[in-house]
Amino acid sequence: MDLRDLHWLVALAEHGHVTGTAESLEVSQPALSRALARMERELGTRLFERVSSGIVLTPDGEVALDAARDIVARHDQLTRTLADRLDPDSGTVRLAFLDSMSTSLVPRVLREFHAAAPAVRVLLTQEPHHDLVRDLESGAVELAITSWLPKGRFGWLPMQEERLVLVVPSTHRWRSRRRISLESLADEELVTTPRGFGYRGLVDDLMAAAGVSPRVSFESADLATIEGLVAAGLGVAVLPEQFVGHNGTIGIPLTTRSARRTIGLTWRTDRELAPPAARFVDFVGARGPARG
Amino acid sequence: MDLRDLHWLVALAEHGHVTGTAESLEVSQPALSRALARMERELGTRLFERVSSGIVLTPDGEVALDAARDIVARHDQLTRTLADRLDPDSGTVRLAFLDSMSTSLVPRVLREFHAAAPAVRVLLTQEPHHDLVRDLESGAVELAITSWLPKGRFGWLPMQEERLVLVVPSTHRWRSRRRISLESLADEELVTTPRGFGYRGLVDDLMAAAGVSPRVSFESADLATIEGLVAAGLGVAVLPEQFVGHNGTIGIPLTTRSARRTIGLTWRTDRELAPPAARFVDFVGARGPARG
DNA sequence: GCTTTGCCATGCGTGAGGCGCATGATGGTG
């Protein structure tokens, strides 16, 4: 049973003539006549009575017509729903980002995007980066705002560069330093993220470039938590500057100019983005990266 | 879009593997894989994400799945409804009969049929014979209980034979006759049905066989009305004996033994009867004609 | 009463497209 046949059935019932219906449907009269015969064969009953002036519904035909209307309407609703979701002006984009980024960048970008595309719904998900990659790969989200480019076929668009600073407790001996070098950290205890996290790789690379390997005292996946650990005197940390000070820590700029992390938008490139998501990418690309 | 494809879509979502679903649906894996690609092409979006362990629904896929479930369910409901209607044990039969027959024969037959097939619904229509033929031809009713075999392709099964008697007012000079011949009517004024009615042809044939042609004083399509006209002294009539006496008329048996009318069941033979209607016909055939 | 006209049904040839079989591409696993 073809949905088009059901649509034709509704048209036949509303029109009352095979020939006239065929014209309005822009199919040949034999095609429609055969389609009707096909449906009657499949349903096992006569749907229309053939009279000299055309066709009239049988009682069974009315039963079938009701169902045909319902089915056609439900199918129309489906196509409209999907079209809405795919419409770059009114669709939906599913965006995930790290919990730690909810404070400044994400709200600002979303506010600007909403002004540019007010009818697009944005479904937000905050989650640890591990789940984020998984959801990105599974298609549960289309876009992710993260701080590193995942391995594999992913697009990447930088959105913001964040300066990394050394974070120390307010009682630390370096509390009054205006600048400090990474080399100075050789004997410090470092609080950072666990291995396997993208941010850990970034910090490790910086340390390796400076020729130092500080001892890691505590690890946390959450940068805000790391700042709290530092405030509690459990070590020092290298964090983006916006994490400084919430718990009374002090941030000291690093002499290493490349001590930055880049926040960017990423998405799968092995299949085409839905139009609303593509529009979000275009928007971010036109907006350009901001300095944080 | 084929309904079978939607059914396959539901199965795919419930199973999670193309290969396994193909086995349970008893189609080849390529056929199912192509059907999925076909639906995704028609709907313009990815419905499943392909992962190493099989397939998982995308958000768009969940939208489509909901619609697919609804549509498949509605179609199942349609087929079940039609099957019920066509089931000779639980279906529906639409039966029409003349108003004048509602008194004895029809209730008795229906009571017996209902005992034999308690789950079959009978939709009754009482209407003038003109509408009855029209509805029979249009398919609005499947069976009709009438007193003559319509011209054309109709089946016929006698149900009851009714003796015709001469009906006279209680003041008529023949009021005490035990029997009377049709020839005696030569000078009487006759009340009968209009030309074109089946009953009129029956009476006319009887008169012609007897070699008389009484003058027709009044005509009415309704036999009960005719009896009333006779009671009012407007003439005599030849009627089935069960119409005698309601208004004080007297019925006198006719010497002509063939003065009977046959009540029977009729139906169109140019297409097959639905099983419940066929069952009714079989029931009436097995019951055999009764003498009225 | 016969012709005409409008219905729907059907025979025929063509073409699109879905299916099954076999094979390819890809990622996880022992």
Place this chain on the structure above:
DNA sequence: CACCATCATGCGCCTCACGCATGGCAAAGC
């Protein structure tokens, strides 16, 4: 590193729906 699962795809076949033309039938018109 080979093996085994997954889904995708090239190929040939065959079904089947379509359009064109025609047929059958009944009602309307002259």
